[in-house]
Amino acid sequence: MNQKVLLLTFTLVFICNLIFAQNGQITGRVTSSSGEALELVNVGISELNLGGITDNQGNFRIEQVPEGTWKVQASFIGFQPKQEVAKVQNGEEIKLNFELSSTDTQMDEVVVTGTMTEISRADSPVPVEVITPELFRKNPTPSLFESVGMVNGVQPQLNCNVCNTGDIHINGMEGPYTMILIDGMPIVSALSSVYGLSGIPNSMVERIEVVKGPASSLYGSEAMGGIINVITKSPVRAPLVSADVFSTTWGEVSADAAIRFNAGEATSLFGVNYFNYENPIDKNGDNFTDMTLQDRISIFNKWNFSRKNNRAFSLAGRYVYEDRWGGEMNWDKHQHRGGDEVYGESIYTKRAEFIGLYQLPVKERIFTQFSYNWHHQDSWYGDTPYMAKQEVAFLQTYWDKKWGENHKFLLGTSFRYTVYDDNTPATATADGEANQPARTPLPGVFVQDEWTMNPKQKLLLGYRYDYDNHHGHVHSPRLAYKASPSENHTLRASFGTGFRVVNIFTEDHAALTGAREVVISEELNPEKSYNGNLNYVWSIPTDDFYLEFDATGFYSYFTNKIIADLDSDPDKIFYNNLRGHAISQGISLNTNLTFNFPLKILAGISYMDVFQKENTGNDGDLEKVRQLHAPKWSGNYTISYGLPQGYSVDFTGKWNGPMRLPILPNDYRPEYSPWHLIANVQLSKKWDNGLELYGGVKNLLNFVPKDPIMRPFDPFDENVDDPINNPNGYTFDPAYNFASMQGIRAFAGIRYNLY
Template sequence: MKILLLLTLLFYNCFAQKSVLTGKISDKSGGIPGVTVIIDETGVSAVSDDSGTYNINNIAHGNYTITFSMVGYSKQQKKIKLLSGETQVLNITLSEETAALEEVVITGTMREVRRADSPIPVEIITPKLFRKNPTASLFESVGMINGVQPQLNCNVCNTGDIHINGMEGPYTLILIDGMPIVSSLSTVYGLNGIPNSIVERIEVVKGPASSLYGSEAMGGTINVITKNPLKAPVVSADYFMTSWGEHNMDAAVKSSTGKATSILGVNYYNYAIPTDKNHDNFTDLTLQNRISIFNKLQFERKENRAFSLAARAVYEDRWGGEMQWSKQWRGSDSIYGESIYTKRIEFIGLYQLPFTEKIYTQFSYNWHDQNSWYGDTPYMANQQVGFLQAYWDTNFGEKHTFLLGAAMRFTKYDDNTPATANSDNTKNRPQNTPLPGLFIQDEWAINDKNKLLGGYRFDYDKNHGGIHSPRIAYKFSPTNMHTFRTSFGTGFRVVNLFTEDHAALTGARDVVITEALKPERSFNSNLNYVFNWPASAFILNVDVTGFYSYFTNKIVGDFDTDPTKIIYDNLNGHAISQGVSTNVELMFNFPLKVTAGISYMDVFQAEENSMGAEVKKQQLHAPKWSGNYIMTYTFNDKYSVDITGNWYGPMRLPILPNDYRPEYSPWYNISNIQLTKKFTYGLELYGGVKNVFDFVPQYALMRPFDPFNKYVNDPVANPYGYTLDTSYNYASLQGRRMFLGVRYNFF
């Protein structure tokens, strides 16, 4: 019997006829070489030759799914049935993948233009990129951009800001749908309250933008473009949890009523497990309970005129401090805790006037209330910001695109500090700051290869008078593979220290302002080169930018003269931020994509000392070297692996006199890995490990055992007069942690 079975199998293998699959792969120009052809069920593959022809031999008869893919073209799949001994011809026409080339950006010029055509270099991150390393807020997500650094400024309450090219957070203007909605008071905690669920894309401009956006846009602009309800999924949800006990949930639903289409989204984040892995009796991660509700309406109008309204409400309760702290100790000097209640409401609108000419009006309003205690020091603040803008967008001939507009920004700010008191500190006097402005811009398409942009803005501040902000930019594209951009501009910033600098709020140091502070000014220039090489086996994109910024009247905080104080004044000298940033993107014709970036920055201030000699001092929290990397490999459209990470070189840190902690941080790297499994009907399951190498800073708090500084004057136990210091920080105290999540999108 065994002999008979063996002979039968031998007969079948010898005489059963195998099948052949062949054909030609073309586009509108002819055959395409280098296209990968895969039989999904067996993994057998082939690559098309110089004429676009492919052949796969010795295929058993059966039903198969054939996938055709190449970088720069839309992927295609075909289902076939092969008969025994059949030679089946399957010709395919692929269409060019133009999504990347046709990406529309608005931030650089306040107009919708193709990213490739913009004279201002704009970097884009999308939710697709967020999903490679899921996070609970925008603050963490933007760290995936080379040269953009989310910086934690306090080890207890985990406040943070976003640095662009080494410049502190107040130099970065945060916009939502083009409106300056996150500023001043809300920069301290507002960034954590923007959920990824509302984001369609984020546009980042590194360099001056004051000619369009006014104050605060000195160093760079981050514009959060919210989702268009017309393009959003009908239902979407994303939930993940970590081994530290963090929970994050995003959910959204789309609906239509009459001529209005709405998207309603909710984000909820909760972390409620006090953790102290470095054994200093302080929480390693701030406990948070946050909910954000977002609603956006898009209205259908005649001739496709724009009209949208959006609103968002945020509530957050966070605290960090000694492990035994509870709310009964809020504001006491017995057990140290930093407790912050944040309430925030935002409204944003865009309306195109019913004229033949394109005239747009935009408005925004936000109300932000902070109720906080830093130990036994209260900080109670309320801020309201109203913004109204109108602009005319038109063309003069075929070569000139013209923009003319006016803006009015009004800020009302009140708190319980001397910042809003009268001169003798006996009466409260809220700050009312109107800031009107006019702006003009002309974009001249000289020819197909040359484009010139000029812009100018005039703002008037009641304390500082008229402020002029010009800008000029030039783009040269000799071929499709090479693009050069250069720009020069000025910026200005009207400063409110108490609302922008968390160090000024903490009870650990007193704030001293030595003079009437003047507005800061900056002069910025950059040179950008983009190289795009679409080879047969891969597409290579290289983006190199050199930047230089010169600051006058820079407001600096002196942490060194007195360990119990922060002394603010205008710099008697100048400050410089300069460097080079390089991004490389490599997409292969097999499913591997690699992106890597590296930045070199030299950020410092120069000031004359009492001897008349110029003294140079490096900027705090500005590493000279930094970079990021993202690697994605996809298996048959069902499984994918993402490796992401950021690395930083030594950065200068705020230390106390005779501090035992090093003045510069070490080199370090934070790496993450994620595995994603896609199912049918828009369902995905993902999980992985964050901070794979378990990096945690060696030093954190100074004197955590005496947080209220009750025993600092003991010459025996504390000979150097150390005090509690929460600002020595350069990375999160969270170590390695696992995460698991599920997401669903139904269109």
């Protein structure tokens, strides 16, 4: 009887413990080896998908930790990650302190873009550059479009001096060759590529991953030149409240705010970004606005749901509305929009996005990703209308499987469906009498094997197959190899092919300005490319400093390249496939130098040779023509120094060598831009309560281009036939652009983070 009583008592106690057991929490502080508190350090338990981020004092808190023994890791770019073991029981609070050693190699940061699976940068066979908001804060900008210009070899290129729309070039290749992802979803492309990065709140960004070179075997069309993947913050690890507001002496105002909250088993992050500029300025006296006026609001919401066995499930949505215009100083939208009396370019944009990730409730790691975006543009370029709508639905499922100890296997299928409609010949019927929206289904399958040959060598084999109604069967193989003969030396090599479907108007702003007539002289074929790059990383740790060299050589060969001929006729743009080939080749070097005192220097330099060779006559000789807006030399730098009592100073800059520009026949303006540097300085002060004040000066050297608009006094070309006043037959043209028209200006702002 006593044994039965004891057994019953033990059972009741055990059940009560299960019923009334409380989840515990882990708190602590993260500092550097010199004792400095580290802010924005990721501290988490990967097994549970739980974590937090340190505040200004280096403190962190991980809540709702179930009973058990867990490995807690603190990781931060520029520092060696560190792991501690915490035993949680009876709902108690466990305190852990981490002291991180500086390396500044960034090699232990987890990345996903190169292989579509989580992997450390050091182990990735594909070179991936990681940029965090911490870098962007050293030169605050109102949009990610401008921020990515701080990356060596990446150039945000403005294509119009009136409406200031643009695209992003990687290694000298135009915007259509750059795929822009948000959380791995290809929802910023084609029509939206001009505006896709403008409305992403900086407060929502955890990091940006950049892959330069071929990636079509995983991501398909448009990934011929490279990928920019914007990784948004996990609501679980985001600050409770964050805000960032700044303004400039030109009258720009940018406000960024986000809040985190819990709702049952879900955690949500809600963010708003607002940018306003309503101060027409004409410093160069051509009666045109030097900077486009803008009124933009973006709303972002992301949800993470807690599931059994910590399976992934997240949903996110974004809505962007923008009203922008540029033109003559006396232009008024209520009187002159769409008219031919006063010239203006007015663009109304509405955009909605929805993305999601769901891990299937099965033993294997099978994930489904889905997205949908809707984009509407209502625009007038002078008296030329451009009305366009685009819808893109995307569904992708992939199986992430580890075979044995040496093979990491990825098998997936995807389907993208695009509907595009506008008022141009791009969606007209063959006879030009009716409108016929373009509907483009693009199914594909892909497979990848990441083979760890031995601890020092890794080989990645990838293949993708797509089928396009117009272009047929498309094959995209990829090969990547990584060798690490020692912990301080890493060599990576990759080769792949790419393709790009034909889509002119949605990607080339020059076709929309109204300044030129579009001529499609033949049926266009899809582009193909063959790409390769070689990457070498050498790290040099010493007692006094840490130095890292990251060098990359790249080469791309294009066939059937679709070119926009702006040289043959000043009034027209001729589109055709290149009768010859095009080449993009060069080398880039990045250096990171961190001292054991608070000085850090990041610097990069790139050499690019981007050109095309075309058969322009009957003799078979190929003529070499240099790519527009592709400087042979370019570079950037960031110099940061920490001062006592929370002060710091940052010097940033980006420089470009001469680049070829679109000029008119007998143009008096030089065909190549001058060497120029855009330099900035910032002073900031941080307090322990999460408050930060900052201010500085942009474009210290006050560099602005000369004569950016041809014949600004005759934007409707009413007097171009006057042989006396216009003997060269110049026409209105706003495409002569190589730098912003904004001169020197001061800025000031305030940030706040509450954890």
